[in-house]
Amino acid sequence: MKPLPIAALLALFLSPTTGHSTRKSLRFGPRPITRFVTQPHSTSAAASAHPFDVARAFLHSYIDSEYFIRNDSYTDGNTGITHVYVRQLINGFEVADGNINLNVRDGQILSFGDSFFRGSPQSISSRPMMSHASYCGGLAHVSEAAAQTNTQVTFSDKTRARDEAYMRVCAQPLAAVKAAIARDSCSTCDELRRAALYFMIAAHPDELVVDALANEFEAVRHGIHVTHELDQDLRASFLVSGLPGALSPVKARVVYLQIPTESGNTKLHATWRLEIEMADNWYEAYMSVNEPSVIVSVIDWAADSPTPRLDGHLNALEAKIGMGPPGAHSKTGSYKVWKWGINDPESGERTVESRLYDRLASPFGWHTVSRGNNPEGSPKWVASDTYLNFTTTWGNNVFAQENWEGGQNWIGNRRPEGGKSLNFEFEYGVKDGIEKDPKEYADLSVTQLFYTTNMFHDLFYRYGFDEIAGNFQQDNYGRGGRDHDAIIANVQDGSYYNTASFMTPPDGQNPRCRLYIWNTATPYRDGSLDSGSVIHELSHGLSARLVGGPSNSGCLGWGESGGLGEGWGDFLALIIRSTSQEANADELTIGxxxxxxxxxxxxxxxxxxxxxxxxxxxxxxxxxxxxxxxxxxxxxxxxxxxxxxxxxxxxxxxxxxxxxxxxxxxxxxxxxxxxxxxxxxxxxxxxxxxxxxxxxxxxxxxxxxxxxxxxxxxxxxxxxxxxxxxxxxxxxxxxxxxxxxxxxxxxxxxxxxxxxxxxxxxxxxxxx
CATH class of the missing domain: 1.10.390.10 (Neutral Protease Domain 2)
Structure with missing residues (x-):
């Protein structure tokens, strides 16, 4: 292929691309030896002892390694348990998968999980024994192995899907990386820039872009810039800007990762830990420091529903959220919706619901954002003081809108208008067998998603998914956790058909929920109207923030752990539906x-x-x-x-x-x-x-x-x-x-x- 000039390469990123109906998603890595201990033998302390002191006393007798207690540790107001998150340090560097989580109450260690590295600090592997290539080698020898790639397909299309999945996540990326290595003229310089670029070559879904990056490797590398900073946890880190395909600067730092050896032991390997936000993925990637072209492990913070196969196109979605102080009161609204517990339009009639919000979970209602926390370019508001009251589907817990173009500019997209009375009643007018453009009822769809998401927020707040536990709010009202992470929820997203997705970054960054049109019936069906599927997606956010702590989104990335996230999503959707609507139902499905x-x-x-x-x-x-x-x-x-x-x-x-x-x-x-x-x-x-x-x-x-x-x-x-x-x-x-x-x-x-x-x-x- 003839190399593309840089201007042509840039044009590839600025124009829509055609491709697959399913997201390309890389996710693999070594799982460290992990154990969960209930009712451990530990020295008792006074019930009034500070939980961190109890934790430190236990750790002093339990481990020899250095560590630090993460600042997202917290006490659960529902149970009184303090969840203490501990990260291992060796030679001054974090062990990214070296975690201990301690559950403490009344001076006692109730239970704990442990994946600390137990070898010698000198047990460092210069070469990564685990890599993208070794993962793909394993896939090639396992029956139905493509299912582990998380490329979602129907079961009737297994053979074609298996072949295509292997091509997309293995054969094509590895070939592209090999081509880039041949054009990499500096094998010892700019390791971070090279690592970030090699990852993008492996991860980007568009083959034309990948070929251009590989063929213009040196020119692209020189256009990437690295700056030093302290991250929000005061760790020395780097920002990588100018990486094609990334929607925001890449956050990077050096960490150790535990990897298995051929002898069955475990060693440490130095890696670049990268956080890369892309149009349809949000990656936590680990690239070898010694061999920056090698992916050692990768987690995709995005989760999908299973989807049939249809043609679609890939576009970007970005979120730039402002910062500021807390907010205030908003009056309640009325919403004509399929009420909480009704699964879909065939399961019940719409009713007008009002006075819904929970006073503890949403003390200022669903339509208020404080001025300092309100994103720039937001819709107009009613009040003009510190507290901004909105008359559309814009509030502290969720920003809901259509995204017909599947693009980046969600802030300016269409939202229904409820007026000063916050009256959201819109017509549906869909009849079986008669075609109807979903855009005609987009206001209804956005209203439904806004309602469902807020109900989910308020319900699980009361069970312990609150600010300090990492829930999704633009303003945390000074009650702990990190602000600026209301859910960005898109209805009728134009980037795909027949799927749904939820991306969960760490606490303090906005997650993205995207619902799509389904062409499985006439007229087409809107995914935002199937509450079971919506609740399943929202539950990915809940489990990602709760398992391992609010600042660690990588605990359910793949394998059995990833499957648990899927199962929790189905179960919570089922229990909501069966409680509210079908008390005697014992045969329910999702989707x-x-x-x-x-x-x-x-x-x-x-x-x-x-x-x-x-x-x-x-x-x-x-x-x-x-x-x-x-x-x-x-x-x-x-x-x-x-x-x-x-x-x-x-x-x-x-x-x-x-x-x-x-x-x-x-x-x-x-x-x-x-x-x-x-x-x-x-x-x-x-x-x-x-x-x-x-x-x-x-x-x-x-x-x-x-x-x-x-x-x-x-x-x-x-x-x-x-x-x-x-x-x-x-x-x-x-x-x-x-x-x-x-x-x-x-x-x-x-x-x-x-x-x-x-x-x-x-x-x-x-x-x-």
Whole structure:
């Protein structure tokens, strides 16, 4: 191919590109040895001792390595547990996957997760034993291996999809990197610029752009600039600007990564840790310092729904959010929507809903942003003082709008206007079999997404996904955590068809939620109107911020851990739907309306009936389930079975929403909570509400990159610290009924091999 001049290369990034209907996504890496310990033996301290002092005393006796306590550690107001996040230091550098998370209450270490490197500080590998090439070599020898790439496809297209997936994430990127190496005239200089450019050559989805970057390697490298800075955690780091394909300057620093050796041991390897925001990906990538062309590990903070195959085009989406002080009150609105719990237009009628927002979660309503925190170029506002009250779908928790062009300029896009009365009532007018352009009802769609996202925010705030835990708010009202991360939610996004995605950067950066049109029926269907799918996507944000702490978005990146994120998303959508709408339903699916298919995204409906859904832990051995969404289906099915057992014993609440706080700041018990006890957290009394609390709390307890076993144990541990363990036997019996008993086993497992799963049905002796 003839090299392109730089001007032509720039034009490639400024013009729309045609390509695949599915995102290209790289995600692989070594999983360090990790363990989750419940009820550890530790020295008791006074109940009044500061949790950090308790943590330091434990660490002093437990490890020899240097470390620091991350500043996103926090105390959970719902449970009283302090979650302390510890990062390992060796030779003055962070071990990026060397984490300990300690769960502390009343002077005791309740449980902890540990992935610290245990070798000698001199055990440094000069060459990366794990790489993009070795990952692809493993894929080539594993049946149905392309499913592990997270390129989403329908099962009827497996063979073609497998071949195409391998080409997109392995063959083409590796060939392009090899071509770039041949044109790299300086093998020892500018390692960071070279590392960033090599990663973009491997990761960019457009083949023309990739070829241009590889052929013009030296010219492009000279156009990239590096500056030094201290990041928001006061760590020495770098900013890389001018990297083609990146929407914002790349954040970079040197860290160690744990990698396996051929002898089965573990060594450290020095890497450049890069945060690269792209149009359809947000990567946490690790490039070898010694060999900057080698990707050692990569996590994509974006998560997708499974999608059929259709042609689409790739475009950029960017967010530049201002900073400033807190905000104030906004009046309530009224919204004509499919109310909370109604899954889709075929499941119920629209009604006008008002007086919705939770006074604790959204104290100033859904339509107010403080002046200092309001993004530049925002819609017009009503008040002109410190508190900006908006009359459109713009507020502290979410900015919702259409994005028909699939482009970067979301701030100026169309939003429905509710007027000073905040009246959002718009016509739908869709009839089966009659074509209708979704743009004609875009105001309704944006309203629906705005409503669903705010309801999700307010509900899970009350279960512990609040500011200090890393939730999504433009203004945190001085209640902890980092501001400036309301959700950017796009309706009818024009960059793809037949999918949905959610990108979750660390706390203090705006996530992106994108919903698309589905051409699976006539007329086409709008993904924002399928609340189960929307809640699934929003749940990716919840789990990404809770597992491993608010500032670590890389804990659910791939493998079994990534599958847990998918499963939690399905389960939370199911429990919301079954509680609010279909109290007796035991056969539910995710995505059946938007896909226009009986089972939606699922192999079988979620059901306690083993004839309808026979999934057990061993189901993960089946080819169809050896991928992120397959793992998620099995995990969600097991949780669904556990939920029904909890409901049998504790009953079902007609709502998942706790009572509104009173003016004095107290929470009424009502029929929602058990009678309160001094110095004890409030405990939901019904099976469904208690299960939501246990699942949310368990996400905070598990280690980074958890396994299914870790997540099972964390739910049991959450019950122990919340109820004293009164549901111990119920939970073990329910888990074991689907093969997840104490003697269940996983043999093997790695970045490209999910191992062999063996059912176990053993329960504790006291439960026999």
């Amino acid at each position: 059946s309306w938007i896909t226009n298919s009986t089972n939606g995204f699922n192999h079988s409906p979620y059901s306690t009936n083993a004839t309808v859904n026979p999934s057990t832990y061993e189901t993960l051995n089946e080819v169809e389930f050896r991928n992120l969404h397959g793992v998620g289906e099995v995990w969600a099915e097991i949780l669904w079975v556990v939920l029904q057992e909890m409901i049998k014993v504790h009953g079902r609440s007609p709502t998942l929403f706790p009572p509104q706080q009173l003016e004095d700041g107290t929470t009424p018990i009502g029929d929602f909570y058990r009678p309160s006890q001094p110095r004890k957290p409030l405990v939901p009394k019904h099976g469904n509400t208690l299960m939501v609390q246990l699942v949310v709390s368990s996400m905070k307890l598990v280690p980074c990159r958890p396994s299914i076993f870790d997540s099972r144990d964390a739910i049991i541990e959450a019950d122990r610290v919340l109820t004293g363990g009164e549901n111990l036997c119920l939970l073990w019996k329910a888990f074991s009924s689907r093969g997840l008993g104490r003697d269940a086993k996983l043999h093997g497992g790695g970045p490209w091999d999910m191992g062999k799963h063996t059912n176990g049905y053993q329960i504790p002796e006291e439960c026999a």
